[in-house]
Amino acid sequence: MTQPFPRILYIDDDEGLRRLVKRALDRRGYLVELAAGGDEGVERASRESFDLIAVDHYMPGLDGLTTLARLNALPTPPPVVYVSGSEETPVAVAALKAGAADYVVKTVGDEFFDLLDSTFQQALEQMRLRREKEAVEQTLRDTIERQAMLLREVNHRVANSLQLVSSFVSLQASQGGDETRHALKSIQNRVSAIMQVHRRLYTSDDVLSVDVHEYLEALIDELGATCATGKGQRPLRLTAAPVRLPTDKVVSLGMIVAELVTNACKYAYPPDDDGEVRVALRVLSGGRAALEVEDDGPGMDFFAEAQGTGLGRRVIAAMAKSLRGELIADPAHSGARIRLEFPI
Secondary structure (H helix, E strand, C coil): CCCCCCEEEEECCCHHHHHHHHHHHHHCCCEEEEECCHHHHHHHHHHCCCCEEEEECCCCCCCHHHHHHHHHCCCCCCCEEEEECCCCHHHHHHHHHCCCCEEEECCCCHHHHHHHHHHHHHHHHHHHHHHHHHHHHHHHHHHHHHHHHHHHHHHHHHHHHHHHHHHHHHHHHCCCCHHHHHHHHHHHHHHHHHHHHHHHHHCCCCCCEEEHHHHHHHHHHHHHHHHCECCECCCEEEEECCCEEEHHHHHHHHHHHHHHHHHHHHHCCCCCCCCCEEEEEEEECCCEEEEEEEECCCCCCCCCCCCCCCHHHHHHHHHHHHCCCEEEECCCCCCCEEEEEEEC
């Protein structure tokens, strides 16, 4: 497809030079329109479309720099080449600082027209490349936004599906004995830990990371509804630093919190006694964080052989490994305190 000739507006108060420029540049493949001064040039540029504008420096009334400023203030200004009969460096510097694409000094004969031609080609090529770059960047932004929208929809559907699973598990737990009920509640808490991540993702503009404080707050609320045993109350307390973590890390962190809180609610206190369980997340130096879950019960040896199936501890160990973290039991604490340190 043949490319259209570039449409140029040449602004200069010298009528003779304007005609010479038009004749010379028309022969070089440009469509040249003329304006006798800054006011006329700005008025034409505001209502017509040009690929490039050339502006003379010394003009009565609206001088070159003022004309340049008004042209650049238009909604979609084309590149402007500044033309002057002066070789003064300050004029060139002022024009370039004011937004000129390039600067040309008037000379005698065809040398000036050749220089204009070369400068125009460079300015038009720079504009073409800039527009192509902007188009690619806009396409990339649109693609990212579409992908983010699709991910939010996926997370929304996953969260709904997990909510359905959680409801089925809860219904089954209500019909079983104590051991079955405790086992199914543990499963429900694990599902809730994952479900809360997806809820955060489909309600957020950021689908790659999660605000951990908000996430743990919602998870603790859900865990609190299933933690009471007998007549005893199990208030859950949360202290969490405002930090965002990648989705996969938050899932692992949530699974660990769900297991540790469930264990504390079940084993730390007698069924009919009140007992508090505390969860804390702190940011440490050196790009690390620490998660702590503690209670005021009689304490326990977390690393001793499990009395039951040991599934909960295996889940905790697997999640800690995925976080590249280290599990530490604090023997100095009067109750049980499990600490996980991991890189963020």
